[in-house]
Each structure stands twice: as C-alpha cells, then as structure tokens.
Amino acid sequence: MTDILTHIEQAHAAIVDKTTVVPRVGLILGSGLGALADDMTDATVIPYTDIPHFPASTVVGHRGELAIGMLADQPVAVLRGRFHFYEGYSMQQVTFPVRVFRALGCDTLFVTNAAGGLHADWNVGDLMLITDQIFLPGMVGQHPLRGPNDERLGTRFPAMVDAFDAELSELTQTMAAEIGITLRRGVYTMLTGPTFESSAELRMLRVWGSDAVGMSTAPEVVVARHAGMRVLGISLITNLALPDGPPANHEEVLEAGELAKPKFSELVKRIVARM
Ligand code: HPA
Numbered sequence: 001m002t003d004i005l006t007h008i009e010q011a012h013a014a015i016v017d018k019t020t021v022v023p024r025v026g027l028i029l030g031s032g033l034g035a036l037a038d039d040m041t042d043a044t045v046i047p048y049t050d051i052p053h054f055p056a057s058t059v060v061g062h063r064g065e066l067a068i069g070m071l072a073d074q075p076v077a078v079l080r081g082r083f084h085f086y087e088g089y090s091m092q093q094v095t096f097p098v099r100v101f102r103a104l105g106c107d108t109l110f111v112t113n114a115a116g117g118l119h120a121d122w123n124v125g126d127l128m129l130i131t132d133q134i135f136l137p138g139m140v141g142q143h144p145l146r147g148p149n150d151e152r153l154g155t156r157f158p159a160m161v162d163a164f165d166a167e168l169s170e171l172t173q174t175m176a177a178e179i180g181i182t183l184r185r186g187v188y189t190m191l192t193g194p195t196f197e198s199s200a201e202l203r204m205l206r207v208w209g210s211d212a213v214g215m216s217t218a219p220e221v222v223v224a225r226h227a228g229m230r231v232l233g234i235s236l237i238t239n240l241a242l243p244d245g246p247p248a249n250h251e252e253v254l255e256a257g258e259l260a261k262p263k264f265s266e267l268v269k270r271i272v273a274r275m
Pocket residue numbers: 114115116117196197213214215238239240241248253
C-alpha cells in the first residue's frame with residue numbers, strides 16, 4: 001500500500017515552502033470558473049507540476065494551478081482546475097488535493113462545478129446550492145475511501161446525511177438574496193462521464209430525485225467529510241439536460257461559465273468574507 005500520509009506530507013512541505021499564508025477555506029473551481037482566483041490578493045501561485053503527487057489537469061477550461069492567498073480578507077487555497085475521474089485518474093488522485101487542503105489548515109471545502117440542469121423551467125446561468133448528492137460511481141465501487149482506512153485521516157464509516165453544511169447553506173441563501181441572485185436548491189448527481197447523458201439516463205436521474213448532473217465534486221465532498229471538513233457546494237447550470245432537449249456540448253458549458261463569472265464571483269466572495 002502506498003503511504004498516503006507520506007504523500008500528503010510531501011505535497012504539504014512543497015507548498016508551505018512557498019507561502020506563509022495558512023488557508024482556512026479550500027476552494028475548488030469548476031469548468032470556466034477558474035478566473036475567480038484572479039480576484040485574490042497576495043496570491044502565491046503554484047503549478048500542479050511543482051507539487052509532489054498532484055496530477056496534471058488536462059481539460060480545456062481548467063488551469064493547473066494552486067493559488068494560496070487572500071480572497072475577501074480570508075486566507076484561502078484555490079484549486080484552479082480540478083481532476084476528473086474521466087481523465088483516467090483514480091478516485092484517490094481526484095481527491096488528493098482535498099487531503100492537502102486539510103493538511104494546510106483548511107476546515108472548510110467550498111466546491112463549485114458546472115452542471116446540467118434537469119428542470120425544464122430552469123435557465124442556463126442559474127446557480128444551484130447543492131443540498132445533497134448522489135455519488136453514483138461511489139455507489140458502484142469507484143469510491144475514494146475504498147481500501148484500508150487510515151484512522152489518522154478519518155473514520156472508517158463516515159456519515160453522509162449531513163454532508164452539506166446547514167449554516168453555510170443558509171449563509172449562501174442570505175448572500176444570494178442580498179445581491180438579488182436567484183438561487184436554486186437541489187441534489188447534484190455525479191456520473192463519471194465523459195459522455196453526456198442519454199435521454200433514458202436523464203429520465204432515470206429525474207426519477208431518482210436529481211436536480212443537476214455533472215462529472216465531478218462528489219468524491220471531493222466525501223473525502224472532505226471523511227477529513228472532518230465543513231462543505232459548501234454550488235453548481236452553475238451551464239445547460240439544460242432534458243430528455244427531449246438538444247445534445248449538450250462542452251463549448252456551451254465554457255460559455256455559460258464565462259457569462260456567469262461576474263455574479264458568481266460576487267456571490268463567492270461575499271460568502272467567503274463571512275465564513
Ligand atoms: N451533464 C454532465 N455533466 C455536465 C453537464 C451535463 O449536462 N453540463 C455540465 N457538466
């Protein structure tokens with residue numbers, strides 16, 4: 001067995017060598033949302049290639065950098081570009097940055113993603129507070145906590161009914177109302193991708209109680225909870241994923257990210273400021 005603690009320590013050492021900021025909040029920015037990190041001050045930017053055991057990000061629209069610095073007067077660590085299971089990484093690799101966030105001092109994970117909305121009356125550009133998740137790959141065995149459990153990292157059987165922090169959710173609703181943003185609420189389902197869903201799959205997701213679908217986030221949430229972190233998640237609805245709708249494509253996902261950037265950045269900053 002590879003010693004994950006050693007890997008975490010090595011990544012941690014490489015990062016603290018470059019910055020004295022001790023981040024409280026770890027942010028993961030999804031497709032097209034990475035530009036939020038440009039609003040940071042005093043940021044130390046570290047390419048993933050300079051961090052031991054960090055995989056390299058391969059998707060268009062995702063940078064491959066960790067930025068540590070101040071956002072809205074809070075010390076934060078921001079992952080500009082995440083690792084997706086569909087890129088070929090293991091679930092352990094996908095979630096490794098969350099372990100590193102924890103080692104750096106983060107007690108909160110703030111995760112964002114691009115997702116397909118499963119409601120015909122939703123709009124592209126809507127934001128959705130993630131109230132719960134369906135981690136389909138995890139349910140069928142592609143789970144980051146599969147294998148021996150290291151008690152120093154977390155408990156063997158972590159609960160997930162309260163995965164998304166109630167207080168942070170309330171804060172998010174309040175901040176959205178303050179700046180006049182319509183905030184949807186709903187269940188995020190992760191499928192592995194990289195195919196977009198078939199019509200039958202979309203119908204299945206609706207029956208299951210899903211409100212949005214994407215290809216990320218759930219493993220990171222699971223590991224953050226294992227590590228005892230609070231979790232807040234927001235999806236940007238980049239397209240409507242409807243059984244009778246037009247096929248989804250990656251370009252529209254990136255475009256919606258670009259268009260939503262101002263309001264999304266504003267919301268994230270207000271939330272972070274009050275975390
Ligand atoms: N399906 C899966 N993942 C996605 C989608 C979608 O429709 N939109 C953005 N990410």
